[in-house]
Amino acid sequence: xxxxxxxxxxxxxxxxxxxxxxxxxxxxxxxxxxxxxxxxxxxxxxxxxxxxxxxxxxxxxxxxxxxxxxxxxxxxxxxxxxxxxxxxxxxxxxxxxxxxxxxxxxxxxxxxxxxxxxxxxxxxxxxxxxxxxxxxxx
Numbered sequence: 001x002x003x004x005x006x007x008x009x010x011x012x013x014x015x016x017x018x019x020x021x022x023x024x025x026x027x028x029x030x031x032x033x034x035x036x037x038x039x040x041x042x043x044x045x046x047x048x049x050x051x052x053x054x055x056x057x058x059x060x061x062x063x064x065x066x067x068x069x070x071x072x073x074x075x076x077x078x079x080x081x082x083x084x085x086x087x088x089x090x091x092x093x094x095x096x097x098x099x100x101x102x103x104x105x106x107x108x109x110x111x112x113x114x115x116x117x118x119x120x121x122x123x124x125x126x127x128x129x130x131x132x133x134x135x136x137x138x
Contacts, residue, residue, distance in 0.1 A: 035125055037123070039122070067104050076090075
């Protein structure tokens with residue numbers, strides 16, 4: 001059976017789309033509204049200047065975070081469940097999701113504002129901010 005170049009391209013495109021469909025499904029399943037509660041950890045100071053998956057360099061003085069499923073560019077209100085302190089961070093990195101039971105890594109500045117303890121971890125509640133809200137406007 002002889003295949004034309006167009007047939008080969010069409011088959012390759014079909015397999016490519018099939019391979020990407022789980023990624024699209026995961027993106028659609030994003031918690032674009034709603035909350036998530038779990039443990040958060042402070043980014044290590046040693047990561048200062050390293051590139052994040054957004055292309056930005058990690059700045060410990062910025063209000064940024066990393067999450068395994070929330071899309072890069074999303075603003076998230078993070079509340080320390082133990083003391084009620086909250087801050088809005090910008091997700092600019094993806095975490096691999098295999099670490100302990102940490103749901104979010106947070107910049108040093110955000111940890112300071114949330115008054116994380118000496119261990120650098122705290123139980124937090126995450127609330128995805130709607131696009132264009134007062135807290136997400138630049």
